[in-house]
Amino acid sequence: MYQSSVDGTDDAIRYEWSIGIEGMPEGEGIFDIKIEPVWYDVGLDKNLTICTNQKLPLQHGYSYVVYVRQWVSQTTYTQFASAGILVDYTPPLVRKGKFVKESIDSCLNDIEFSTENTTLTACWKGVFSDQQSGILHYFVSLGTIPEGDDVMKSENIGLLETKRWTGLSLNQGTKYFVTVMAVNNIGLSTSSYSDGVVIDFEKPVNGVVFNTIYHRNIPAQAADKVIGSSWHGFNDRHSFIKEYLVALFECDGQSNLTSLRYVNVGLKTKHQFKGAPLKHNRNYCIAVKAIDAAGFESNVSLSTPLLIDKTPPKGIKCTSYEVTDFAFIERQIHDQGLELIGPISFKKDEFLKFKINLDHTAPEICCGDIAFTYKETENTTMTSVSMKWAVIDAESGLDFCILTLGIPCTIEKLLGVEYKIVWDNTFMKEEDLVYTVNIGTAEGNADLIQNKRSTETHAILDIENTDEIFVAIEAKSETGLTCNYRKMMKIDV
Numbered sequence: 001m002y003q004s005s006v007d008g009t010d011d012a013i014r015y016e017w018s019i020g021i022e023g024m025p026e027g028e029g030i031f032d033i034k035i036e037p038v039w040y041d042v043g044l045d046k047n048l049t050i051c052t053n054q055k056l057p058l059q060h061g062y063s064y065v066v067y068v069r070q071w072v073s074q075t076t077y078t079q080f081a082s083a084g085i086l087v088d089y090t091p092p093l094v095r096k097g098k099f100v101k102e103s104i105d106s107c108l109n110d111i112e113f114s115t116e117n118t119t120l121t122a123c124w125k126g127v128f129s130d131q132q133s134g135i136l137h138y139f140v141s142l143g144t145i146p147e148g149d150d151v152m153k154s155e156n157i158g159l160l161e162t163k164r165w166t167g168l169s170l171n172q173g174t175k176y177f178v179t180v181m182a183v184n185n186i187g188l189s190t191s192s193y194s195d196g197v198v199i200d201f202e203k204p205v206n207g208v209v210f211n212t213i214y215h216r217n218i219p220a221q222a223a224d225k226v227i228g229s230s231w232h233g234f235n236d237r238h239s240f241i242k243e244y245l246v247a248l249f250e251c252d253g254q255s256n257l258t259s260l261r262y263v264n265v266g267l268k269t270k271h272q273f274k275g276a277p278l279k280h281n282r283n284y285c286i287a288v289k290a291i292d293a294a295g296f297e298s299n300v301s302l303s304t305p306l307l308i309d310k311t312p313p314k315g316i317k318c319t320s321y322e323v324t325d326f327a328f329i330e331r332q333i334h335d336q337g338l339e340l341i342g343p344i345s346f347k348k349d350e351f352l353k354f355k356i357n358l359d360h361t362a363p364e365i366c367c368g369d370i371a372f373t374y375k376e377t378e379n380t381t382m383t384s385v386s387m388k389w390a391v392i393d394a395e396s397g398l399d400f401c402i403l404t405l406g407i408p409c410t411i412e413k414l415l416g417v418e419y420k421i422v423w424d425n426t427f428m429k430e431e432d433l434v435y436t437v438n439i440g441t442a443e444g445n446a447d448l449i450q451n452k453r454s455t456e457t458h459a460i461l462d463i464e465n466t467d468e469i470f471v472a473i474e475a476k477s478e479t480g481l482t483c484n485y486r487k488m489m490k491i492d493v
């Protein structure tokens with residue numbers, strides 16, 4: 001149905017009307033112009049209502065024009081045409097790649113975290129379109145769920161494409177969503193909502209910082225071109241750690257922490273300061289702070305001081321050294337020219353493990369440049385060993401040496417034919433060891449487990465039809481150093 005009226009002049013003797021698609025002959029799209037009349041007489045009436053033919057309904061996306069002929073004599077008329085009116089049956093569209101954004105300022109970027117709990121801005125420039133009838137107005141709301149309005153009720157804000165709320169009291173750790181409903185000129189609507197913003201106005205918790213890249217502190221080092229650092233324990237409750245800032249500074253006197261030159265290392269949790277001008281007999285500290293996704297900085301955490309000592313350390317000589325037969329012993333010797341002589345007793349099958357660190361390179365998980373001699377005396381349950389070992393290369397500064405007692409791997413029967421092999425204390429305690437496990441029913445075979453890589457210190461497998469298995473485990477440190485362990489184990493069936 002279409003309504004139209006015309007302002008005619010008084011000298012008209014009658015009017016005729018027609019209607020059709022804009023830019024086409026009069027009547028086209030409304031009448032079958034080959035067989036139907038196109039012009040209709042209405043006498044001197046100045047308005048009319050047209051019901052379109054069901055066979056030719058008004059078509060979506062087309063513009064229609066009403067024509068009027070004002071006859072002033074039997075042979076003379078003036079023709080008028082209305083402005084086109086576009087037919088629209090569809091609600092507004094959401095443009096591809098456009099979305100409702102949250103912002104705290106100019107709407108350049110959508111934010112996922114905000115440090116503001118009283119204000120929030122929403123923006124939806126170019127998000128909605130309606131080619132046919134156009135947008136009439138927008139409704140906008142704020143809620144804790146998509147399409148929700150539990151924080152701010154839906155509000156008609158005309159054709160504005162941003163909304164700034166103030167005086168809010170948003171909760172920390174809660175995600176808020178903006179919903180915008182676009183209404184077109186024929187009353188059809190479409191809504192779209194933002195991907196949310198979490199409120200976070202708490203700085204991250206700071207962690208612990210170490211003066212090596214191995215998550216432990218050392219008191220001194222001889223190297224003067226590089227200092228390592230590592231850290232852990234930084235955390236954020238409401239968002240997450242986005243990046244770390246690290247700085248190296250001399251910390252002998254009063255240090256001004258506000259003027260440190262930080263390096264942004266992203267999400268890495270270790271960093272090496274290379275080529276740093278490190279002075280002999282001075283202490284250096286590492287400062288680390290974390291930044292959360294909302295942009296808050298944590299407090300600064302400092303490592304313990306590290307002394308740069310380029311003079312060679314004096315050798316020590318231990319005349320007696322004992323590994324008791326019940327304890328897991330760990331000794332650290334910060335010196336070089338090490339010589340340990342003495343009786344050591346340990347149980348049958350137990351063995352000595354070394355972890356040494358030369359020149360502050362990565363710690364090895366087996367033996368390094370160490371020579372040792374020992375003499376065994378057998379009795380039924382104990383092996384008594386006299387040992388002497390020393391660092392062969394006295395030039396390389398021995399940083400530390402850890403000596404521990406290795407416990408052989410064990411086998412435990414579970415249900416049925418299921419067994420558990422455990423190598424908890426077989427290798428050096430090192431967080432980042434990766435094990436490659438091979439287990440077979442004959443020496444050199446891997447028919448039960450082949451090249452299984454794991455960070456766990458156990459394996460569970462089915463063992464049938466054999467009374468012994470051969471276990472070979474290779475442990476690999478983060479720095480690529482390896483240590484091998486092999487054992488034949490009897491199966492208790």
Ligand SMILES: [Ca+2]
Nearest residue numbers: 088090130132
């Ligand atoms: Ca439309």
Ligand SMILES: [Ca+2]
Nearest residue numbers: 111112195196
């Ligand atoms: Ca967002």
Ligand SMILES: [Ca+2]
Nearest residue numbers: 200202236292
């Ligand atoms: Ca935070």
